[in-house]
Amino acid sequence: MGVEQGVRRMFEWAKQNGPFFGNSLKFAAGGSAFSTSAGAPAFPPPEAVLRALACPTCGHGVSGPGASLHCMKCGAYFESRGRVLDFRRAGIVRKQEELDWSEHWSAEKQHSASQKFFSLYRKAIFARAVAYFVDHYLAAEGLLVEAGSGTSETSMLIDKQGGRRILAAIDLIQAVLESCHPVMDVCICGDIFRLPFQDGTVDGIWNVGVMEHFTHPQIDAIMREFHRVLKPGGRAVLLWPAVFSIPQRILRVIEFFINLRRPRDDKNRRFRFHPDEISQLRSAAQGRAVLNRNGFRTVKIDLGLRTGMAFETVIGQKDG
Numbered sequence: 001m002g003v004e005q006g007v008r009r010m011f012e013w014a015k016q017n018g019p020f021f022g023n024s025l026k027f028a029a030g031g032s033a034f035s036t037s038a039g040a041p042a043f044p045p046p047e048a049v050l051r052a053l054a055c056p057t058c059g060h061g062v063s064g065p066g067a068s069l070h071c072m073k074c075g076a077y078f079e080s081r082g083r084v085l086d087f088r089r090a091g092i093v094r095k096q097e098e099l100d101w102s103e104h105w106s107a108e109k110q111h112s113a114s115q116k117f118f119s120l121y122r123k124a125i126f127a128r129a130v131a132y133f134v135d136h137y138l139a140a141e142g143l144l145v146e147a148g149s150g151t152s153e154t155s156m157l158i159d160k161q162g163g164r165r166i167l168a169a170i171d172l173i174q175a176v177l178e179s180c181h182p183v184m185d186v187c188i189c190g191d192i193f194r195l196p197f198q199d200g201t202v203d204g205i206w207n208v209g210v211m212e213h214f215t216h217p218q219i220d221a222i223m224r225e226f227h228r229v230l231k232p233g234g235r236a237v238l239l240w241p242a243v244f245s246i247p248q249r250i251l252r253v254i255e256f257f258i259n260l261r262r263p264r265d266d267k268n269r270r271f272r273f274h275p276d277e278i279s280q281l282r283s284a285a286q287g288r289a290v291l292n293r294n295g296f297r298t299v300k301i302d303l304g305l306r307t308g309m310a311f312e313t314v315i316g317q318k319d320g
């Protein structure tokens, strides 16, 4: 299955089932969604980010303060609006999925009671876990990137070490980044398979509930991309839903009851909290294998007590 196909499957699922999966839970971050984009002043990204950024088309560095970021080699121009920088590849027709998402996350849908519940749940449980792992395993200073960020709601408790840590969010969907949590210093609209950073410029990477939506060949491609942009000694922290997760099982039971009164054969009307998570982590050994075959040394595989068994946390390091 190609990358496009995998992504498309996720989007189709989300259209039918509502905004409940993975990162999209982060969309429920309060009432500010989609209200901050219009007329927000551009501001120059932090210096550490400017130095690391790369043109997604040719890979060269970028220059230009504030609203006029451009590639110093091919001349591609990157818009910025508020904290959001648009580093999607120039000249590429927008994927239909992006358009669908923008429509999907209408202001109305941001306020449903179930989304507020999930938002609270994520803040209470997952934000603490993310803060723990980032604080303990990623560098105490430098550029840290949440790759596949959604609104970065689960990153809100990360200790920024008095500003020595610069936090950057990356997501494919621009509209989501516009309601990104203020803990993030900059939000970059870009592709996780082609991160807009130069080789060896990033101090740490993390994400929550991202990897399981891809096939293993895609996961390998993403891991190699992480390896490329990390500095020697840099680490990746992946909070990855496990097959035997207890919360997952509880959700499955709730789904069963919600679906009792729905037609069994009409897939479009069946309710699910998550899309098919095609690559949930099966074991610690699998986590290690994913790290090792993509150039990482295993630092730790955490079996998930901190996340109420929802996630295993896979931590790898790019050595010298």
Ligand SMILES: [Zn+2]
Pocket: 055, 056, 057, 058, 059, 060, 071, 072, 073, 074, 075, 076
């Ligand atoms: Zn370029």
